[in-house]
Amino acid sequence: xxxxxxxxxxxxxxxxxxxxxxxxxxxxxxxxxxxxxxxxxxxxxxxxxxxxxxxxxxxxxxxxxxxxxxxxxxxxxxxxxxxxxxxxxxxxxxxxxxxxxxxxxxxxxxxxxxxxxxxxxxxxxxxxxxxxxxxxxxxxxxxxxxxxxxxxxxxxxxxxxxxxxxxxxxxxxxxxxxxxxxxxxxxxxxxxxxxxxxxxxxxxxxxxxxxxxxxxxxxxxxxxxxxxxxxxxxxxxxxxxxxxxxxxxxxxxxxxxxxxxxxxxxxxxxxxxxxxxxxxxxxxxxxxxxxxxxxxxxxxxx
Amino acid sequence: xxxxxxxxxxxxxxxxxxxxxxxxxxxxxxxxxxxxxxxxxxxxxxxxxxxxxxxxxxxxxxxxxxxxxxxxxxxxxxxxxxxxxxxxxxxxxxxxxxxxxxxxxxxxxxxxxxxxxxxxxxxxxxxxxxxxxxxxxxxxxxxxxxxxxxxxxxxxxxxxxxxxxxxxxxxxxxxxxxxxxxxxxxxxxxxxxxxxxxxxxxxxxxxxxxxxxxxxxxxxxxxxxxxxxxxxxxxxxxxxxxxxxxxxxxxxxxxxxxxxxxxxxxxxxxxxxxxxxxxxxxxxxxxxxxxxxxxxxxxxxxxxxxxxxxxxxxxxxxxxxxxxxxxxxxxxxxxxxxxxxxxxxxxxxxxxxxxxxx
Numbered sequence: 001x002x003x004x005x006x007x008x009x010x011x012x013x014x015x016x017x018x019x020x021x022x023x024x025x026x027x028x029x030x031x032x033x034x035x036x037x038x039x040x041x042x043x044x045x046x047x048x049x050x051x052x053x054x055x056x057x058x059x060x061x062x063x064x065x066x067x068x069x070x071x072x073x074x075x076x077x078x079x080x081x082x083x084x085x086x087x088x089x090x091x092x093x094x095x096x097x098x099x100x101x102x103x104x105x106x107x108x109x110x111x112x113x114x115x116x117x118x119x120x121x122x123x124x125x126x127x128x129x130x131x132x133x134x135x136x137x138x139x140x141x142x143x144x145x146x147x148x149x150x151x152x153x154x155x156x157x158x159x160x161x162x163x164x165x166x167x168x169x170x171x172x173x174x175x176x177x178x179x180x181x182x183x184x185x186x187x188x189x190x191x192x193x194x195x196x197x198x199x200x201x202x203x204x205x206x207x208x209x210x211x212x213x214x215x216x217x218x219x220x221x222x223x224x225x226x227x228x229x230x231x232x233x234x235x236x237x238x239x240x241x242x243x244x245x246x247x248x249x250x251x252x253x254x255x256x257x258x259x260x261x262x263x264x265x266x267x268x269x270x271x272x273x274x275x276x277x278x279x280x281x282x283x284x285x286x287x288x289x290x291x292x293x294x295x296x297x298x299x300x301x302x
Numbered sequence: 303x304x305x306x307x308x309x310x311x312x313x314x315x316x317x318x319x320x321x322x323x324x325x326x327x328x329x330x331x332x333x334x335x336x337x338x339x340x341x342x343x344x345x346x347x348x349x350x351x352x353x354x355x356x357x358x359x360x361x362x363x364x365x366x367x368x369x370x371x372x373x374x375x376x377x378x379x380x381x382x383x384x385x386x387x388x389x390x391x392x393x394x395x396x397x398x399x400x401x402x403x404x405x406x407x408x409x410x411x412x413x414x415x416x417x418x419x420x421x422x423x424x425x426x427x428x429x430x431x432x433x434x435x436x437x438x439x440x441x442x443x444x445x446x447x448x449x450x451x452x453x454x455x456x457x458x459x460x461x462x463x464x465x466x467x468x469x470x471x472x473x474x475x476x477x478x479x480x481x482x483x484x485x486x487x488x489x490x491x492x493x494x495x496x497x498x499x500x501x502x503x504x505x506x507x508x509x510x511x512x513x514x515x516x517x518x519x520x521x522x523x524x525x526x527x528x529x530x531x532x533x534x535x536x537x538x539x540x541x542x543x544x545x546x547x548x549x550x551x552x553x554x555x556x557x558x559x560x561x562x563x564x565x566x567x568x569x570x571x572x573x574x575x576x577x578x579x580x581x582x583x584x585x586x587x588x589x590x591x592x593x594x595x596x597x598x599x600x601x602x603x604x605x606x607x608x609x610x611x612x613x614x615x616x617x618x619x620x621x622x623x624x625x626x627x628x629x630x631x632x633x634x635x636x637x638x639x640x641x642x643x644x645x646x647x648x649x650x651x652x653x654x655x656x657x658x659x660x
Contacts, residue, residue, distance in 0.1 A: 183389035186353055191403035191458055192377040201406070205393045 049267045052260035064261035072238040073246035073262065076154065080229075080242060081222040084161040088218050092169025093211065097203065099170075100177030101185060114170045117163055125163050126231025129156055152234030157242060160228040165221045172214030176207055209284045216280065220273040224266060303461040303494050304329045305350060306365040311357045312345055312518075319345040320356070321518040327511075329367075332488045332495045334505035337515035338541070343498045344466055346515070350496065351383050351464050352376035366461065379462075382455030382493075386467040388447045390439040396450050397435035400425055403458035425453040428487070445476040452484075456491070465497035469504065481508050502542045506530060514538050536654045539580045546586065546624050548579040548598070557653050560598050566655050577655045583627040585650040588614065588638060597647030600624055602640050607633065614638065616646060 054061050064070055095114055099107060117125065131137045133150040143150060150156045184206065188198040204211075226244040233240040235249065243262055250259035305327040312320040320342045327333050335343040348354040349364065353376065356362055363370050371379055391399050400422045404413050413421065426432045429449040439447055448468065455463060468484065469477040485508050488495055499505050505512045506526040514521045514529055514537075522534040533539035540547070550559035557564045557577040566577065589595035600616040607613075612633040616624040624646055638644065 183385050183387065184391055187383065187385060187389040187391075187454075188402065188406070189376050190351060190353070190379075190381055190383045191406065191454070192380075193402070193406040194377070197406045201402075202391055 046267060049260055049263050052256055053264040055260075056257050060257050061261050061264075064258035067258065069238045069241070070246060070258065070262055073241045073243050074265070076157070076241065077223050077243040079154070080158050080161050081219055083158050084165055084222045085215060085219050087162055088165055088169055089211070089215055091166065092173060092214060092218075093204075095170045096173035096177055097199070100174055101182050101203070111174075114167055114174075117166050118171075122160075122164050122225065122227030123231055126160050126228035129159055129163075129228075129232050133159075151232055152236065153240060156232035157229050157240055160232045161222050161225055164225050164228045165218045168218035168221060169211065169214035172210050172217070173207055176210040177203075180206055209280055213277065213280045213284065216273055216276050220270065223269060303367050304365075305462060305494060305496070306363075306368075307346070307350065308363045308365070309359060309361045310346070310349060310364070311359060311362065312342070312349065312354070313357055318518050320349070323518070323520055325513060325520060325523065327494060327496060329494055330492045331510045332485070332508065333497075333511045333513060334509035335496060335498045335513050335515060336500070336502060336505040336541070338500060340517075341515040342518040343500075343513075343515050347464050347466055347496060347498050350462070351381050352379055353383075380458060380460050382458065382460030382463040384448070384451045384455050384463070384465040384468055386470050388439070388451040390447055390451055390454070392439055395436050395438055396426075396431070396442070397422055399439070399450055400435075400453045400457050402454060421457060425457055428456070429453045443476075444472045445480055448472065448480060452487075456493075460493060463493050463495040465495065467498050467500070469499075469501075477504075484508060506542070514541060516541070533652065536578055536580055539652060544583055544625065545580045546583065548581070548622075550577045550579060551575065552577055552655060557655060561596055562598065562647070564651075564653055567653055575656050577653055579648070579651055579653055581648040581651040583613070583625045584611070585648055586624070586626040587647050587649055588616075588626055588628070589645045589647060591643050591645055595645050595647055597645040598624070600644060600646050602638055602642045602644060605638065605640055616644070 053064075065074070095110065098104075099111060099114075130151055132139060133143060133156065134140050135144065135151070137151075140151075150159065184202050185198050188202045189195075193201065223242075224244060225242075226248075229242055230245055230248075233242070233245060235241060235245060237249070241249065243266055247259050247263045247266070250262065305325075307323060307325040307327075310320055310323045311318070323342070323346060325346075335346060337343045345354060349356050352371070352374070356364075362372075364372055366379065391402065394402070401418050404418050404421060407413070422435070423432075426435060429452060431446060431449055431453075434442070434446070439450070442450065452465075452468075465484075469481055472480065481504055484497075497508070506529075509526060511523065512526055512529045513523050516537050522529055522538045524532070529538060530542050533542065536547075539545055548559045548562075550557055550562075552558070552566065552573045552575045554573065555566070557566045557579070559577070559579050562579070564579070587597075589597065591599070598618055600618045602614060603617050604615040605612065606615075607630070611627045612630055614626045614628065616626065618624060626646065
């Protein structure tokens with residue numbers, strides 16, 4: 001049967017055997033295991049938040065936000081993020097600019113300092129501020145004498161949040177800026193641009209998507225931070241409770257609907273963050289492939 | 303604008319990148335800094351541009367038209383710089399790239415919108431890239447990017463144009479076209495230009511004057527003819543094209559290389575010192591053995607006749623390789639065969655004698 005054997009040879013050549021050509025039952029089993037893990041650990045808890053929040057109907061759900069303490073918690077969270085994120089945007093941008101574009105003594109120390117909040121447990125971060133600014137701390141008596149409240153007050157919450165969310169912007173920008181190098185900045189300076197012009201017209205536009213990505217992550221963490229804030233806030237209802245702290249209080253009071261209602265806001269926020277993050281990631285990737293897929297030296301100069 | 307470099311030293315830690323380098327570049331010339339990698343040529347270019355500082359010795363200075371620019375703000379030097387990898391602003395169009403140097407001028411001296419448009423249009427015409435001003439650098443070929451980088455540098459009407467390996471990242475064919483174009487462009491605009499290259503052919507073809515550098519020092523400065531035909535030392539000769547090197551020594555006031563005996567170059571030479579005979583492959587002649595020619599005895603090991611010249615590889619009695627290039631015409635008249643024993647004699651050569659005893 002020469003005709004048949006040659007045809008099999010041809011079709012085998014046309015469709016090479018995939019490296020992982022496992023039997024169907026293996027594929028199904030592995031897919032099922034992965035999917036059920038995702039459902040049990042991610043989808044079910046997320047759904048549970050909304051189910052619990054809406055257990056007593058929409059009216060009860062919206063009622064929980066009408067409570068003044070809930071409102072205060074939402075406002076405080078937004079205020080804290082509104083202060084911490086812009087400040088960390090500026091700090092992070094400045095730190096990564098210095099680290100990526102300049103050579104100086106103590107650079108590695110600065111890099112370690114930027115990473116410090118990632119390495120330290122948030123509870124310890126909160127305690128540091130209590131030790132420094134609290135009544136029994138170093139500056140506590142002086143602050144009290146001058147009527148300045150930091151610990152168990154809004155400034156403490158802001159400080160703790162800034163500390164915890166500090167690395168997000170810088171960590172995103174440093175590798176990006178290092179990869180881009182300093183030649184474009186050198187070119188700008190040689191063309192007569194001042195330092196500011198170089199920064200605004202060359203450095204910043206080159207990292208804008210990375211910056212946005214860092215800001216999104218920073219914002220998500222600023223709104224969701226629990227540990228550090230919990231230590232410094234003092235849990236004063238309507239005054240120093242952020243959304244995550246308020247959720248905990250409500251839950252401990254067996255007020256499930258209210259707790260899950262506020263929690264659902266945080267969950268929604270997480271979903272929005274994820275969508276934004278994905279969009280920015282896609283944007284960054286298309287930027288990169290555009291740069292890397294540049295045609296070679298084909299346009300000959302005559 | 304002329305450039306004077308005086309006694310510049312640059313060290314990076316223990317590495318000496320430049321070792322008391324002095325160089326005069328006359329106004330309007332196109333000069334090549336030629337050398338192997340690590341010879342300090344790019345460092346010298348970056349120091350002239352002001353991108354790099356130099357070691358602060360008292361007599362070290364950089365002068366533009368006699369003016370010391372060492373303390374001058376880099377942006378004020380009016381230096382056009384073309385980077386090896388172009389360093390185009392990736393988020394700007396070709397138009398915006400070229401216009402950058404005009405747009406960042408202080409308000410008082412900034413050209414108007416229409417003046418900028420006009421100037422960029424002229425430059426696009428100069429680099430023969432009209433019609434692509436709205437593209438981004440990523441959408442251009444290597445050769446196009448290189449020309450945009452050049453136009454961007456020229457937009458500020460620089461007094462000095464500096465190019466770092468301008469053709470290094472391009473493929474062979476594009477590079478050939480672009481370097482001829484650069485030469486013609488320089489003949490048109492006559493701005494003092496310095497470019498760095500490690501390609502001797504490029505330096506010899508494009509430059510008015512070639513500066514040969516090695517290990518942080520300048521070995522020779524001269525026209526392409528001078529450095530090629532009268533190399534100052536063995537390094538320059540070796541770097542500018544292929545050479546055959548024969549080792550011999552000084553005996554009775556003469557340089558002796560086996561059967562070949564030469565008058566040494568003028569200067570104090572001592573018997574027993576090492577002498578080196580450098581001969582370019584096209585300056586060697588092959589003779590049949592026993593027809594009276596004096597030379598080195600060798601045996602042909604390989605003949606390659608595909609190409610503009612016939613390349614012949616030989617081995618001497620002491621098993622050193624010798625390379626000879628013959629014209630096809632000469633080879634047709636008197637063909638050779640692999641395995642043939644012959645005598646190799648230089649028509650033209652240079653002798654360098656070490657002037658110290660060990």
